[in-house]
Amino acid sequence: MINFNVGVILPSAGCGERFGVSLPKQYYEVLGKPLFLYALEEFRRFQWIKRIVLVVDNPEHVQGLLEESHANREKVCVIKGDSTRHRSIRAGVQELQKNGCDLKVVIVHDAVRPLVPFKLIEDLVIAAEEHGAAGAIRPLVSTVLRANPDGFLDYSLDRSKHVSSETPQFLFCVFLTMHCSDEELDTGTECLQLALSHTGVRAKLIEGTHDLWKVTHKKDIYAAVGCLREKTNQVCIMASEENETVKLLMEILESKVSLVQCVVTSTDTRLSCKETFNTVVFFHLHEIDQDNQLLDFAAMLDVDHQGLIIHVIEHTSVDGMQSMSVYDLHRSGRNMAKHHEKLQKGVVIIHCLTPGEDRRLAELVVSLILSDASTFSGQTLFI
Incomplete structure (x- = not known):
């Protein structure tokens, strides 16, 4: 049972270069509303989530979209993101610290992952409180290779010993006190590694469901439409x-x-x-x-x-x-x-x-x- 307060950071400030269109993917309309709204609406349904920080490239534009869609903005705060993912997440953490909600666990979830499995969220929150950090994982679909500077095979990873890191990721308090280097803030992509590097906390890894995928390329929109239509119908x-x-x-x-x-x-x-x-x-x-x-x-x-x-x-x-x-x-x-x-x-x-x-x-x-x-x-x- 979750009887403590939880906060959420939804990074949504990227330009989506791999998406292949001029419109950032978080604003792409799926079934009549911007993609980022689906994750936002799902997290609003949890009573123990007290604050949601939506980190975006253009707060005024997003506020307008929220008004147009008649979205319930209770618990939601919209702030401007920074130049990289980790810097945007740090901005979200700083906003949560201002609010004074006495949060025990902070959730970091990509706003362009529209499906949020209820049971998995609960399991990860409980694991984060117990172990200090927790994250969702999925088995690797393809073998990962390392190429040398000349473009030839250096070595390959054993797929059975590695997994794919997904979001949501959950961090128990320790994330709020991290002091990252500029290099980590500029090039890093993995919050759980930051928790390990700076606090020694080893995140509990829990296998997620098949619907944790992220909209990265335009073809992913078709999968999102099918999955969301099935889920919401x-x-x-x-x-x-x-x-x-x-x-x-x-x-x-x-x-x-x-x-x-x-x-x-x-x-x-x-x-x-x-x-x-x-x-x-x-x-x-x-x-x-x-x-x-x-x-x-x-x-x-x-x-x-x-x-x-x-x-x-x-x-x-x-x-x-x-x-x-x-x-x-x-x-x-x-x-x-x-x-x-x-x-x-x-x-x-x-x-x-x-x-x-x-x-x-x-x-x-x-x-x-x-x-x-x-x-x-x-x-x-x-x-």
């Missing part, structure tokens, strides 16, 4: 009965989203689950049922993460649609999107005209859920 399916399409949806989504739940409206007169959802799929017969518990559901919507409201209308007969043009149907969908604007969700309406297309319908709904929700504004689809 929480889907509720509302239908009058658990039909074949609903069963297929549940089966397919189980491995593709963090949570999927079905509410059978004929038996569940009120929503009673404690979860929040960013996406909801309504199944209707003939037309959209305006009494479909949307008001009940709205209180459970997670507006911090992108998502969709998908209305699936199953037409047992197309006779009632013959008098409606595609234009009228599309206009109806756009009006529905405007009606749901306050929920900050995209809206898609699917008219299912062909019986026996359960799998195609389920796969269509899944593809919508896994796509960029910000592009949808009342689109009308037919199957």
Whole structure:
């Protein structure tokens, strides 16, 4: 159990030369918001974290981004970084010292590592208090070679005896008293080595999960999009009965989203689950049922993460649609999107005209859920 105060430093002042675009990677938008916000939001969820210092290249710009995104800035302080990683971290430490929160452990985590595993964070904080320092590691993927000055092989490391250092890294008090040389501040990249060199504290190393990777190159953005969409997608399916399409949806989504739940409206007169959802799929017969518990559901919507409201209308007969043009149907969908604007969700309406297309319908709904929700504004689809 963690019953002491913890602080966080999120270095985010680099220019991201390897990223390959002029925009620094921490500001690159992923699923509608800057990359650095994901790590920031995750650390805000821990009650025992009392202060988060975001170290950036342009504090005014970042403050503006925080305001635009309506991010909760409680516990968050934005300061200007320095010329190197270690100098920026030192600036973060100095800011934490000013605050007087009586911090026992300081977390250093790259702001461009968007996934923050809850259990690993707890384990590392506890280990840092016990041992003085702790850090996450991963097995090496490739063998590390050393080249001589002429560009020829000098020697290779035994991959089984070495690991890759990741963040987060945790340091118990000792980090606050370190006095590093200019060379260490200018060229160093490893905080745990500083703890060992200056205090003799050997960090406890704990193997991290596969999602600790860092966005370094532009191709990493595609992995970030997939992983974040899977992590943040929480889907509720509302239908009058658990039909074949609903069963297929549940089966397919189980491995593709963090949570999927079905509410059978004929038996569940009120929503009673404690979860929040960013996406909801309504199944209707003939037309959209305006009494479909949307008001009940709205209180459970997670507006911090992108998502969709998908209305699936199953037409047992197309006779009632013959008098409606595609234009009228599309206009109806756009009006529905405007009606749901306050929920900050995209809206898609699917008219299912062909019986026996359960799998195609389920796969269509899944593809919508896994796509960029910000592009949808009342689109009308037919199957």
